[in-house]
Amino acid sequence: MRRLLPPLLAALLLLATACAGPPAPDPKPSPDGGHWRPAPGLAWQWQLSGRLDPAVDVPVYDIDGFDHPAATVADLHRRGRKVICYLSTGAWEEFRPDADRFPEAVLGEGNGWEGERWLDIRRTDVLEPLMAKRLDMCRDKGFDAVEPDNMDGYRNRTGFPLTAADQLRYHRLIARLAHDRGLAVGLKNDLDQIPQLLPDVDFAVNEQCAQYAECDRLAPFVAAGKAVFHAEYELPTARFCPHARELGLSSMLKRYELDAWRRPC
Template identity: 55%
Template sequence: MRVVAGAALLALAACGAGGEDEEPAPVATATPTPAPAPSPSPTPSGTPVARWTPHAGDGWHWQLTGTVNTGYDVAIYDIDLFDTRPATIASLHAAGRRVVCYFSAGSAENWRSDYAAFAPADMGNPLDGWPGERWLDIRSANVRAIMTRRLELAAGKGCDGVEPDNVDGFEPDNRAGLPLTAADQLAYNRFLAEEAHRRGLAVALKNDLAQVSALAPSFDFAVNEQCHEYGECGGYAAFVAAGKPVLNAEYAARYRTNAGGVRDRLCAASAAEGLRTLVLPEALDDSFRFACP
């Protein structure tokens, strides 16, 4: 996570989406329909059940705060697991969309409904810049049990896939205040992928660029923040070569204004590297959105 998460998003969640966009005017949200039946339970042998397979050319929309704008003509919606009602997911499915549900797998957020399930020993340092959020000890059996329940929640709500965030807490990438190693992170991220697959969920690798090559075989797609901004997009070669989508978001103000054609050049680079790039607000509230073709 570079900029997404934190208590600062709570105030934004109460606000509706709005603002400029290069897309056609959004349509009204569909009338809520009954929630879909939960995904099949894992088989006793642990054999993965059938799941959705994302495609490299799939367009996407990413919105984690505010009322979800269901009017974009894209293949994939990436929305918050806890805050999204099953009826919204059902309406997206009725419109032919696939739904990815976001949750933090590497941090405890004190506004989430299951926060009390974390033990004090599970938590490390606060995330820099995100009040109310602390790194988790990914070696903890309790932490893994909580994440398993979150995956069950995603399956029960009808999510097609999940985006577990903050899966790069090992040193020196982030200062979790916990003795986490690269091997600990690899084991935890593979655990998340395996448990998601057991529940029929596709799973995204979020950032964690240092381990992309090692983890690409275990994940179905990737979600990245600002790889163009930081010159890191080439790190996703293993996903691109395997035909797995790399969904990227950029936040720099210059991409929004497109002064001197900077966004046009961004989109040309994104296409050349095989990515699907959006220019979005850091709050991910749909106040504006520019999609590279």
């Protein structure tokens, strides 16, 4: 879960632009022709607000799935990037185009961000078809992977009596739906369930593990050959980059608004 700020709605969709020169090599082709499996150490860009800057020279981009059209994903592919589709799968957002499809019965307490409420993840009869459509969108736009956010409701006051077992079932449902569509899937934060979920996911996305002294808990991903895409917001790079490099994390400093600015390790 994002620690402070939600992703901002993009004011304008970015139109695809022509790309000069040949594309960079594929960051991690899948050996069996299945979904992408990002390896540890890949540099990345995470931009969820502002006009997208497609020129950051990294092999992986993580961008909002709703805010960007297929043309933007295709442009990033021409530039040699793999592209991750950011989605909130554990919370309802009133500003999304499918918001009115979520019945009131599955909407819980606010999660701290304006216009967002926790979802009753036990209600897979309702949520599975809704999330399947969202993942269809990611696939149809050409994304390579999905970053499912707000997937730690069981550790928060949601208005529902969610358990760790409920969360594990929902994680695995989202992972199955993503894999069925040829998409890699990440684990967003939720470090407590890494031992159970490591076989089900392809990479991790983490915020502030250095600030909260949690980065060592992500080591199983690297040991399994799976990337950890990591961002800090408050610590200077000198405070977290040396240890992040030792662990094999893909780390950078970002602003809370997750605009184009970045300072990589």
